[in-house]
Amino acid sequence: MSGLVNSPPGGGTENASGIIVRVRPLTETSLVIHWLSPELGRLATVAKGARRPKSPLRGKLDVFFEADFSFARSRRSELHRLREVVVRETHEPLRRELARLRQVAYAAALIEQTTEPATPLPAITGLFVSFVRWVSGTEPRARHVLAFELRLLRELGLAPDAGESRLNPAARELLAQLTEVPWAELGALRPEPGTARAVRQFLHGFLVYQFGRLAAGRAAALGAG
Missing domain, CATH: 2.40.50.140 (Nucleic acid-binding proteins)
Known part of the structure; x- marks a missing residue:
């Protein structure tokens, strides 16, 4: 587009x-x-x-x-x-399942929170459109939201440095996978529940640190499981 x-x-x-x-x-x-x-x-x-x-x-x-x-x-x-x-x-499928709509609505809110109006955003627009298209056509999963957060942070020049975090090696690897793996391959990831929870909590704190608060709708978006 x-x-x-x-x-x-x-x-x-x-x-x-x-x-x-x-x-x-x-x-x-x-x-x-x-x-x-x-x-x-x-x-x-x-x-x-x-x-x-x-x-x-x-x-x-x-x-x-x-x-x-x-x-x-x-x-x-x-x-x-x-x-x-x-x-x-x-994107009609978004209107047939609330979980999908919540994920895309949160992604939009996060972009509005972290960008300025009237500034060209080609990469971020492309990221958002690809996310909307993916969520529209697949089962909603919490990992899709975490992957979007990480990719948006990268486009903003704010990607977290996993090496400087307290995350264990498995969580650091998951952080890298969520950032780099194509949308269609995210479903193949099989992290341990504790690893996924650690990444989710890490990003919660990182977003609050960077932007002062969480964008509206994060908890509901991650409720997809």
């Missing part, structure tokens, strides 16, 4: 691609749509009239939809006017 911007900031219509990470009502008829885009980073748009029955945007704006979209950049605020949306992928 790539972001395409055809017009310079400050005027005209810009075209981009991205994934919706949050939707909230603005008025009785309008919505605020928060996007994650490779070239634009985190971007907020106003979808005026999107809640009206005959709106051309109705049915196109839900969390974790991947889409191409156009918007008019505001000169006065960080809320830009959404014009058109072409949905590319809805």
Whole structure:
């Protein structure tokens, strides 16, 4: 997925691609749509009239939809006017199982906590999209969330140094595997329960140390087992 911007900031219509990470009502008829885009980073748009029955945007704006979209950049605020949306992928399985939705929602919250708006995030957007696609098509497991945390920390330049931790060798090896192993191979890992618990607790403390608090939804996301 790539972001395409055809017009310079400050005027005209810009075209981009991205994934919706949050939707909230603005008025009785309008919505605020928060996007994650490779070239634009985190971007907020106003979808005026999107809640009206005959709106051309109705049915196109839900969390974790991947889409191409156009918007008019505001000169006065960080809320830009959404014009058109072409949905590319809805990730429907997320809406059929709460555990999947919780994992992806937590990942989105963690990105919002750890990044600044209006900053290009190509690697982080790619990581998030790959995570959403993987979670949509597989049984939710806690290790997927831990792997996402570690990979996001790496992209942020904050990867933990296992060698300086108090983790035992087995936990250090699991930490490395969760960071490097492809999504499709995570299911083959067979850590001892104590090893997995040690990594989970280590990351809990590391995230609090780096960011001051945990992003909302971590406990629920890890509840998948």
